[in-house]
Amino acid sequence: MGSLVRKSRLVSGCVVLSYVFLLPRTGLTQESTTDTLRRQVTEMQEQLKKALERIDQLEKEKSANTGKIDQLQSATTARLGEVEKSVQAVQSAPTALNPAMGLVLDATAEHRAKVGGTFNFRAAELGIAASVDPFARMYSFINGSREGVEVEEAAALTTSLPWNLTAKGGRFHADFGRLPKYHEHELPFVNMPLSVERMVGGETAADGVEMVYLFPTPFFLRATLGGYNKMGEENERLDDSKSRAWSRFTYLGRLNTYLDITDNHSLELGTSMTYTPSVRLVGDPVGGDRLLNGIDLTYRYQPLSSLVYQGLTWGSELFTNRERIPFDDVAKRRLSIGGYSYAELKLNKSWSTGFLFDYGPSIEKPGKKTIGYSPFLTWNISEFNRLRFQYSYLRDSVRADKEDAGNQFFLQWTTVIGAHTHGFLTR
């Protein structure tokens, strides 16, 4: 019993001693853990701060790099473009300064009731065009036919004149009417209408100068002023090769406008006037002035979504000619009126058909005329290869040329190689 009491006292003493010695240490340990935790938190905060700073830095670097990549991409594209252009320039270097060239062959097989048939080599037309310098362009059409070879057009035109002006000089088709300035192979039918042949003198070939002004209006309005030795390829009134008084030149004025009725329908209107102050025809020593006027109207139905295979064009021109004409030993001032009207319907991408009505008065024999009726059918095998069949019936009271009367049949074949365009005027 006594030993048990001693033991219990010893244990109690040890417990008390342990408490006395160990308790402060426990407090110390608790304090140390808190510090550690605090330190760790502080460290973690610092690490987090550093990490955030690093992320910020990386993001900045990334965005800087993205910018650089964008810049690099842009620079690469630009460089690629330059290289591409250089390669093209090198590839085309041997021919770079050569003008664009093309050749048109226009031939017909014809039968005219009054004169018989022929294979008509109408034209091999060589077209050449290029820029002269930053201020001008030049083009030429050299035409070979069974009548011989001639320079049909060779003209320079400005590209950089101020105030919407364009000047043209040389030999070219004067800006008179609509179809008269077309080259024959570009017409919608086989032959130039007789009204144009007789009143204008065929294609409006002229040696001279022209100045064109585009009005700064919201709609298309264009004026042309011109001065020429004469106008008309077959116009024999004046001699093209001699110097003469300025009163014996031909002067032209034209206004041309255009209206979109809707997206698909349009109307184009032009009015032209040529004035020659002094003309002396054989048999009329007195002479006088000549005034040739023209009005042209073109309606087009061009459905935008199906233009390739649908469309209709209706074009008409009316001409008046006033001049002194010697007839029956008397020279009198006379008025002639003529013109044509045609319509062409596109049947599909390759085929189109149309009809031409032509009223060609005689300038020399007042009251006499030739009236022509010509249905035609065109097959565009491709953009550069075309066959056309035309039947014409000409009711003729002029009796000047057997070719201008009766039934006529034409099969025309027109082909193009190379670059060949007559530009805006014959669109």
Added chain:
Amino acid sequence: MKIELLKGKNWKVFFISLAFIWLQTGLVSAQQIRAVASWPALADITKQIGKELVNVESLATGVEDPHGVPVKPSFVPRLNRADVLILIGLDDEHAWIPALLEVAGNPKILLGRPGYIDCSVGVPVLEAPTLVDRSEGDLHPKGNPHYLLDPVRAKIVAQNIARGLSRNFPQHQQAFEKNLKAYVAELDKWIDRWEKMAAPLRGIKFVEYHPEWIYLADRFGMKRIGSVELKPGIEPTPNHLVDLTQQIKQEKAQLLIYGAQNPRVPQQISNETGIKVLRLYSGGGSGPETDSYIKWIDYTVRTLVQSVS
């Protein structure tokens, strides 16, 4: 009598009318850059780059055959007043723009001048012919010009437009670059979306009327097996149509895509082979669903996917 008509008040009325017309044209968007684009999609991208600084209009409406846009004189006054002209290039507009520029009287936008912005610069071109001869059809010697149908290439187009505008108006360069960045980022998002959307198109065999769809096909993994045209720009011959229908049957082509061409031949082929015929324009801007570049590509991809689903 004629002289009387032009006396006094009549002259005044004439000159006042002329001055009025003159003033009207001068006032149109006097503060903005006047941009003219050949196609609506280019006009839209230009608008995205130029924003309020640019007044842009398109000459074509988007429904035209790319090679058959009419040479309308009403385009001439617009070109006459333009500060910049934005084109597809690669001779895409060769049949109509040069003829218009000839009479537009605006040296700023002639070929080679700063205002002539050719969007094809730096664009990787497909189908550049190895033989440039018209026996191969109406070829584009510099390659297929219908690259706008690939939205990835459109990013280069946007860069070209931004660069072209900056070249002409360096005072606005920063604004153009900022707008370019935003537009390219938007395009990138759409491209991701289109890539996913177009998954069903991968491997689909198709026939096209004219070689217009190669860039889109290349982007989304479609496979062209033939064209209705015998050669580019050349209408099909009966023999070619027989060969094509056989090919469609053999290769199990699913789609025939045509645009501004005559629907008669595609319908005829469809009747014979059962191939699905789809009319899609390769110009954009043809309706409210396609009046922006992004909407146009989205509409095109969606329509293609729906047609094969």
